[in-house]
Amino acid sequence: MGGKASPPPTPDYRGMAEEQAESSRIATNQQMYFNRPEIQTPFGSESWTYQPQTDPVTGEQYTTASLQSQLTPEAQEALDAQLRVQSARSGFAEGMLGRVEAGYQEDPDFDQFGNYVGLSGDPNEMREQAYGRMSSLYAPQREQDRSRLETQLSNQGIQRGSRAWENAMRSQSDAEMRQDMQIMQGSMAEAQGQLGMETTAANYANNLRQMQIAEMLQQRQTPLNELNALLTGQQVSQPQMPGFQSAGRAETTQYMEAGKAQAQHEMDIYNTEQASKDALTSGLMNMGSSAMMMCDIRVKRNLEHIGYYDDGIPCYAFQYSWGEEWFVGPVAQEVERTRPELVVEIDGIKHVDMRGLGYAH
Numbered sequence: 242m243g244g245k246a247s248p249p250p251t252p253d254y255r256g257m258a259e260e261q262a263e264s265s266r267i268a269t270n271q272q273m274y275f276n277r278p279e280i281q282t283p284f285g286s287e288s289w290t291y292q293p294q295t296d297p298v299t300g301e302q303y304t305t306a307s308l309q310s311q312l313t314p315e316a317q318e319a320l321d322a323q324l325r326v327q328s329a330r331s332g333f334a335e336g337m338l339g340r341v342e343a344g345y346q347e348d349p350d351f352d353q354f355g356n357y358v359g360l361s362g363d364p365n366e367m368r369e370q371a372y373g374r375m376s377s378l379y380a381p382q383r384e385q386d387r388s389r390l391e392t393q394l395s396n397q398g399i400q401r402g403s404r405a406w407e408n409a410m411r412s413q414s415d416a417e418m419r420q421d422m423q424i425m426q427g428s429m430a431e432a433q434g435q436l437g438m439e440t441t442a443a444n445y446a447n448n449l450r451q452m453q454i455a456e457m458l459q460q461r462q463t464p465l466n467e468l469n470a471l472l473t474g475q476q477v478s479q480p481q482m483p484g485f486q487s488a489g490r491a492e493t494t495q496y497m498e499a500g501k502a503q504a505q506h507e508m509d510i511y512n513t514e515q516a517s518k519d520a521l522t523s524g525l526m527n528m529g530s531s532a533m534m535m536c537d538i539r540v541k542r543n544l545e546h547i548g549y550y551d552d553g554i555p556c557y558a559f560q561y562s563w564g565e566e567w568f569v570g571p572v573a574q575e576v577e578r579t580r581p582e583l584v585v586e587i588d589g590i591k592h593v594d595m596r597g598l599g600y601a602h
């Protein structure tokens with residue numbers, strides 16, 4: 242039946258990869274040129290130039306691109322003025338380095354402003370001291386009043402230790418207790434006033450110290466602040482050229498994928514034909530001596546008319562589509578028109594029972 246067909250040749254994957262690489266290079270170059278337009282603005286222009294170069298290692302040729310920015314005379318004059326100002330500011334700032342170094346050569350001396358000022362004593366001790374002072378002031382008067390009362394009671398004939406004596410002395414003691422309460426209240430007010438004055442004085446002294454320290458630190462920091470102000474002032478900037486919509490990269494021709502798909506397609510055809518041949522051969526072998534011949538026009542090629550069978554059916558020399566060997570036989574579709582009983586379809590392919598055709602002449 243013609244033997245096995247030859248499988249498709251191995252695809253040239255290297256060639257396809259090289260073609261795809263070349264396609265990618267062309268697409269990249271196109272994108273590069275599309276994304277480097279010449280720009281014209283009221284401030285100036287931008288343009289690209291290209292120079293051929295040779296890789297000193299590989300010897301391959303490649304192209305380098307250079308961007309030239311050209312300002313208008315007015316914009317160039319403004320830029321030059323900015324550069325001069327910036328240069329002058331930088332030079333002046335450089336001259337201030339001595340002041341900055343002098344201010345930071347020594348550590349700040351905080352001791353010259355003394356220590357923090359606190360209260361001179363405990364508030365409770367202040368109150369006790371005030372109470373003691375006021376009590377000592379009233380002590381002589383108390384002695385005189387008590388002595389006068391005793392003399393008065395004696396003159397009235399009231400005996401020491403009597404009820405009347407005790408009542409009079411108790412009244413004197415109550416008066417002295419009330420006086421002690423007044424003394425205590427007065428001492429608390431005096432102590433509170435003293436505490437307030439000391440607190441005010443301490444706060445004033447501490448605030449003054451803080452201001453002196455802040456002034457000293459400011460004096461140290463001022464040269465550095467001035468230097469930073471000069472260096473971080475208005476910076477020279479080139480006029481910004483307007484942007485544009487970049488061209489997207491063109492898709493590379495997928496030679497590799499196309500080659501793989503073509504190779505797979507050819508392999509699928511080969512596998513289909515081989516499976517069909519195997520199935521037909523197996524079918525014919527199972528038919529034994531029935532003399533069935535595969536005559537379907539769909540599996541034949543290079544047909545040459547060489548005669549007729551007894552029933553007038555044409556006879557051809559031909560090759561099957563999968564081999565080079567020549568065979569002689571009819572076309573099943575032509576036999577089917579006049580002798581359909583001789584045509585049998587096996588696995589979708591038409592076969593002819595050659596015993597019913599007789600001899601070709």
